[in-house]
Amino acid sequence: DKAQIGVTGLAVMGRNLARNLARNGHRVAVHNRRRERTDELMEQFGSEGEFVPSYSLRELIDSLERPRRIVVMVKAGGPTDAVIEELVPMLDREDIVIDAGNANFEDTLRRESALAERGVRFVGTGVSGGEEGALHGPSIMPGGSASAYRELEPILRSIAADVDGTPCVTHVGENGAGHFVKMVHNGIEYADMQLIAETYDLLRGVLGRGPGEIAETFREFDRGRLDSYLIGITAEVLDHTDPRTGRPFVDVVLDQAEQKGTGRWTVQNALELASPVSGIAEAVFARSMSGQVQLRQAGRDLPGPSTPAERPDPEQFVADVEQALYASKIVAYAQGFNQIRAGSENYGWNIDYGAVATIWRGGCIIRAKFLDRIRAAYDQNPELPSLLGDEDFRRALEQAQDSWRRVVATATSLGIPVPGISAALSYYDTVRAERLPAALIQGQRDYFGAHTYRRTDVDGVFHTEWAGDRSEHEA
Numbered sequence: 416d417k418a419q420i421g422v423t424g425l426a427v428m429g430r431n432l433a434r435n436l437a438r439n440g441h442r443v444a445v446h447n448r449r450r451e452r453t454d455e456l457m458e459q460f461g462s463e464g465e466f467v468p469s470y471s472l473r474e475l476i477d478s479l480e481r482p483r484r485i486v487v488m489v490k491a492g493g494p495t496d497a498v499i500e501e502l503v504p505m506l507d508r509e510d511i512v513i514d515a516g517n518a519n520f521e522d523t524l525r526r527e528s529a530l531a532e533r534g535v536r537f538v539g540t541g542v543s544g545g546e547e548g549a550l551h552g553p554s555i556m557p558g559g560s561a562s563a564y565r566e567l568e569p570i571l572r573s574i575a576a577d578v579d580g581t582p583c584v585t586h587v588g589e590n591g592a593g594h595f596v597k598m599v600h601n602g603i604e605y606a607d608m609q610l611i612a613e614t615y616d617l618l619r620g621v622l623g624r625g626p627g628e629i630a631e632t633f634r635e636f637d638r639g640r641l642d643s644y645l646i647g648i649t650a651e652v653l654d655h656t657d658p659r660t661g662r663p664f665v666d667v668v669l670d671q672a673e674q675k676g677t678g679r680w681t682v683q684n685a686l687e688l689a690s691p692v693s694g695i696a697e698a699v700f701a702r703s704m705s706g707q708v709q710l711r712q713a714g715r716d717l718p719g720p721s722t723p724a725e726r727p728d729p730e731q732f733v734a735d736v737e738q739a740l741y742a743s744k745i746v747a748y749a750q751g752f753n754q755i756r757a758g759s760e761n762y763g764w765n766i767d768y769g770a771v772a773t774i775w776r777g778g779c780i781i782r783a784k785f786l787d788r789i790r791a792a793y794d795q796n797p798e799l800p801s802l803l804g805d806e807d808f809r810r811a812l813e814q815a816q817d818s819w820r821r822v823v824a825t826a827t828s829l830g831i832p833v834p835g836i837s838a839a840l841s842y843y844d845t846v847r848a849e850r851l852p853a854a855l856i857q858g859q860r861d862y863f864g865a866h867t868y869r870r871t872d873v874d875g876v877f878h879t880e881w882a883g884d885r886s887e888h889e890a
């Protein structure tokens with residue numbers, strides 16, 4: 416009997432995805448460059464379902480029914496290209512290659528068009544949820560031709576996370592759309608994590624509470640509208656005691672956050688699309704700054720606030736911080752979804768934003784109750800220019816804003832950095848503003864570079880003779 420699907424690349428992600436497929440009744444051919452991983456999978460998990468071990472890509476291909484479906488789950492970048500290059504000459508028209516690694520969507524665009532020329536269908540697929548998600552049900556974000564998706568859909572639905580009977584998988588759009596949306600997902604994940612980290616830092620720095628107490632506060636948050644995977648694991652991490660020293664785990668970990676690059680990609684792309692994602696950018700920069708040992712060393716002597724600020728009432732402050740976190744989170748997601756909109760328009764993907772919110776409700780790292788509200792917002796108006804304009808979110812922001820401002824003011828007066836929370840508030844105030852100082856910037860640009868400006872009262876493009884008699888003429 417031929418296998419229904421093949422998986423090549425059996426490190427943690429590929430192995431667990433293959434197990435997930437087998438556990439859901441699919442006959443899975445498995446392959447890895449080094450045979451040890453294949454043998455290991457067969458030894459440890461071979462009884463979980465029907466696996467067909469293969470020790471070369473040729474063998475893998477020959478064991479598959481047609482059109483073939485092959486999941487490539489190897490290291491992103493060069494290794495993915497290497498595997499595709501070896502694979503494709505052996506494939507037939509209509510076969511489907513599914514790249515489930517964390518590819519940059521621009522690579523996916525390139526690969527999709529190269530394979531299309533040979534009649535091979537390429538499905539660049541975002542997968543989120545880490546190794547546990549891969550095994551028990553990830554959020555799956557496939558991009559590629561609709562025909563390929565239709566054929567893969569039953570398999571993908573069977574292995575995806577499930578929320579209230581709805582599998583967390585949808586056809587995101589053509590070619591690079593899936594990996595693009597996965598990229599923005601990771602960017603939002605960076606922003607979410609940064610906001611939570613700032614909230615912890617405030618509770619600690621302002622109220623002087625310990626990690627265990629703060630874990631309890633996050634558990635409370637997790638019972639309300641902030642209910643999410645990231646808040647839940649935050650409480651777990653804060654509650655953990657280092658077995659070596661008996662101290663809170665969070666106090667023995669080096670405070671230098673690392674990154675693999677997907678957050679950076681999100682910001683780079685946002686710059687290309689001129690789609691402001693200040694929350695994500697601040698989160699990426701905050702990680703970079705944490706790792707700048709010399710910079711931080713040099714800064715250690717800089718003075719902090721000279722007059723001791725008044726400490727707020729603890730109960731009020733906890734409530735304020737919850738509001739600030741929620742409001743900032745709305746802004747971060749609004750920015751992320753606007754980037755998805757900008758990408759969809761720029762690359763012609765026609766992405767359904769509500770569907771994206773739907774598949775992020777389960778399986779992935781940013782899974783949260785909150786995403787139901789985002790889906791509802793787009794259900795109500797699929798063309799919503801910003802989530803901030805949704806009636807429900809508008810009300811939440813209205814309710815949160817005084818708290819939000821108090822939190823930023825307290826942090827500032829005590830000298831506690833809140834780049835994420837304050838950038839979110841600035842974004843909020845920027846979109847609210849009736850007039851922006853951009854008018855002055857236009858004046859400056861016209862002054863030094865004759866870059867011209869437009870007026871509020873008359874149509875046309877103008878220039879002022881700054882160096883001369885300061886008369887204005889139409890440019």
Ligand code: NDP
Pocket residue numbers: 423424425426427428429447448449452488489490491493494495497498515516517518542543544545546
């Ligand atoms: P790694 O990213 O660590 O990649 C290891 C796998 O890639 C091994 O199977 C390895 O084979 C194979 N490989 C590396 N170079 C080559 C090559 N030149 N030719 C053939 N095979 C090669 O594995 P992960 O399981 O962590 O991740 C797999 C993919 O999933 C990556 O793209 C990753 O970004 C993505 N991803 C990972 C998540 C995670 O939480 N880890 C979450 C979501 C996506 P060998 O055993 O022979 O060395």
